[in-house]
């Protein structure tokens with residue numbers, strides 16, 4: 001088995017299982033713009049530029065999730081690996097820069113690394129560079145949109161699987177969607193699999209809102225980039241300067257909401273449709289749900305994970321769960 005994969009160890013294999021410019025995506029975008037409270041899925045935030053802007057966000061002092069989660073991994077990777085088991089197929093869901101998984105290679109010693117992401121052009125670059133640094137690990141890139149369902153291609157191979165879902169990306173789903181996704185992850189992992197997942201925790205409103213509305217306006221650029229995506233994918237005529245970035249914590253729903261707010265009354269037009277916005281009207285672009293440790297543990301149990309372990313930072317700002 002290992003001998004047969006030698007050729008794949010300098011250049012990762014890449015499998016594309018979704019179309020980036022499909023009629024279905026255009027339909028999804030148009031439908032979202034036409035509902036009373038216009039909304040666009042956060043998955044559209046990530047093209048090659050969006051992924052780079054997200055990487056810049058992770059460098060910001062206000063964006064605590066990345067460095068807090070990294071510190072938890074750095075402190076507890078050996079214990080996590082001892083429980084999860086070494087030598088597995090590590091499947092990174094929404095891999096982005098692949099940086100978090102790469103930091104765990106030493107502890108987890110994966111036989112195979114599978115990086116899944118919707119932002120295909122960016123993933124191809126990050127994975128190719130990672131493969132050069134780790135020629136001993138077989139790597140597979142998967143271009144996929146797992147928002148509706150998580151399906152893994154046969155190229156993932158057999159062998160015990162550790163699914164990795166860091167960055168609190170689970171928070172982009174509503175709790176009901178998160179439950180469905182966790183069940184799908186359990187099914188996709190198969191018998192004997194485990195899930196290592198990072199979850200952002202509830203904290204004071206000021207810290208939360210600053211993390212999503214930084215003074216350097218990098219998060220604003222990340223959000224506004226969605227308008228360029230609307231233009232490219234839907235043939236829309238949105239002008240970036242006509243909208244502003246808004247990020248608010250909804251205490252009742254325990255979620256940060258990101259919106260694009262019209263600076264003036266305007267109409268967005270695209271082939272086959274148009275939508276009028278009053279000044280101040282918004283397009284809802286992202287939710288980021290914040291959990292308690294107990295609340296997320298409940299969700300994992302409901303999804304069928306019987307055993308869970310949890311690590312947090314000293315401030316209890318972020319949690320990493322290992323579930324099997």
Ligand SMILES: C[S@@+](CC[C@H](N)C(=O)[O-])C[C@H]1O[C@@H](n2cnc3c(N)ncnc32)[C@H](O)[C@@H]1O
Pocket residue numbers: 042043046051054058066093094095096097098100116117118119144145146147166167168169
């Ligand atoms: C918040 S970033 C996290 C990146 C990285 N895992 C980290 O923790 O820093 C979310 C990642 O998930 C990817 N993503 C978002 N929606 C997706 C979807 N529906 N299907 C596949 N990947 C998706 C994005 O392209 C991005 O790389």
